[in-house]
Amino acid sequence: MSEWTAEPLPAETVAIVRARLGTLVDGIIAAVQAGSPVYGEVLDAPEGMALKLGVEQAIRAFLDAAERGQRAGGSNSETDELWRRLGEAEFQSGRRLDDLRAAFRLGIRAAWRGAADVATRAGVSAPVAIALAESIFVYGDELATDVVEGYLRMQSDEAGERERRRRRLAAVLMDPAGHDAEAVARGAELAQWPLPRRLAVLALGGDDPGAVARRLDLDVLGGADAEGAWLVLPDPDGPGRPTAVDRALDGQGAALGPTVAPADAPRSLRWARLTLALIGDGALAAGGGTPRAADHLSTLILLQDRELAMALAGVRLAPLAGLPAGERERLHQTLRAWLAHQRHTPQVAAELHVHPQTVRYRIAKLRELLGDLLDDPEGRFELELAVRIAAAAPD
Numbered sequence: 001m002s003e004w005t006a007e008p009l010p011a012e013t014v015a016i017v018r019a020r021l022g023t024l025v026d027g028i029i030a031a032v033q034a035g036s037p038v039y040g041e042v043l044d045a046p047e048g049m050a051l052k053l054g055v056e057q058a059i060r061a062f063l064d065a066a067e068r069g070q071r072a073g074g075s076n077s078e079t080d081e082l083w084r085r086l087g088e089a090e091f092q093s094g095r096r097l098d099d100l101r102a103a104f105r106l107g108i109r110a111a112w113r114g115a116a117d118v119a120t121r122a123g124v125s126a127p128v129a130i131a132l133a134e135s136i137f138v139y140g141d142e143l144a145t146d147v148v149e150g151y152l153r154m155q156s157d158e159a160g161e162r163e164r165r166r167r168r169l170a171a172v173l174m175d176p177a178g179h180d181a182e183a184v185a186r187g188a189e190l191a192q193w194p195l196p197r198r199l200a201v202l203a204l205g206g207d208d209p210g211a212v213a214r215r216l217d218l219d220v221l222g223g224a225d226a227e228g229a230w231l232v233l234p235d236p237d238g239p240g241r242p243t244a245v246d247r248a249l250d251g252q253g254a255a256l257g258p259t260v261a262p263a264d265a266p267r268s269l270r271w272a273r274l275t276l277a278l279i280g281d282g283a284l285a286a287g288g289g290t291p292r293a294a295d296h297l298s299t300l301i302l303l304q305d306r307e308l309a310m311a312l313a314g315v316r317l318a319p320l321a322g323l324p325a326g327e328r329e330r331l332h333q334t335l336r337a338w339l340a341h342q343r344h345t346p347q348v349a350a351e352l353h354v355h356p357q358t359v360r361y362r363i364a365k366l367r368e369l370l371g372d373l374l375d376d377p378e379g380r381f382e383l384e385l386a387v388r389i390a391a392a393a394p395d
Helices: 011-017 021-035 037-042 048-068 078-091 097-122 126-173 183-188 210-215 243-250 262-281 293-303 306-316 325-340 345-352 356-375 377-392
Strands: 198-202 221-223 227-233 254-256
Touching: 011 021, 011 048, 011 097, 011 126, 021 048, 021 097, 037 048, 037 097, 048 078, 048 126, 048 377, 078 097, 078 126, 097 126, 126 183, 126 221, 198 262, 210 243, 227 262, 227 377, 254 262, 293 306, 293 377, 306 377, 325 345, 325 356, 325 377, 345 356, 356 377
Parallel strands: none
Antiparallel strands: 198 227, 198 254, 221 227
16 A cells, blocks of 8 residues: 655634534545446345445544544554455455446545535635545545455455366366266355266366467366376357367367267267377378367277287288288288279279279289288288278387
8 A cells, every 4th residue: 555644634624514414424425326337237136235334434544643633554554454354255246346446546536526615615725625635535535455465365265165176176087086956066166167968078288278268258167187188178069169179279289079078078088189199190181170079980990009000000911021021011902992982993993093904903812911910801901900000000
């Protein structure tokens, strides 16, 4: 709070203003009611009594201090703390800080006019009236600082508490031990986060979800653990949501898990992280927009256990392993196209841009290496898995 000093006001001037205290308070209240639609209603309601008492106490403290030539209040004074508490109460009531400031300015102007009118009617000299007005303005500015400080203090405390509650909610929502619907519902209520019917989890390449969350025009939950950061997106398939996510990521590595019910949030995160890991390994192409697990389910199935997948590919394609790299790659491509087109040689040739006779030659080579697998349905299925794994997870 800023310091202000003044020459002691004459005792008779203070006595004159003090005698009209009730009228002065009523004038301030009336001015605020007339000029502020928000506080006009508040001051007529029972909750407005605290504000009226605060105005009266502030004027009394001002007059007591002015009579002694001292500053009214101080960081620990009863009046200053009262106005900080009033500021806290205004935040808790849900009223806007701009409305509070505007009402306060109205009150200060009314206090000055009321005191000046009282002094003029009593024949107070002009220098004394000016000193009175200056003191009122400075003191009012100090009280305005107090009330705003209280408002912002409560706002900060509540924001911090809400953030803590949201982190707890995120932890409960992502609990791998199982979904506790009652705990999630209670946590969402305390965190003031409307629990959506459907959500998806966005796995992030970095450790801090804050920057992306701030750029999103969505009420999201954020969290991080040893595997990285993530965000819970409500209604991820709603109008404009994919575009908003792309814009918020601004090139940061990320992948979006499937849209699920809240009970399946851990699964959405798990799939999102698998997608992100496969992109990092080169097994999936990032492409345009945010990669979505739902667009790559077959690859996720194949590679969710990388060791097992590579074991299958290694066993089934082992006969080709000793070939020169170029020939081995050509045979892999031919085998994959042959299986995909159900052994229709002209279609295979068209896809590979080679002569059908070249396809026949390569298939003959594959038969020589792979034997009966090409004629066995189970064998062909495993071979198709093997070539897909080899293509998605190259050595």
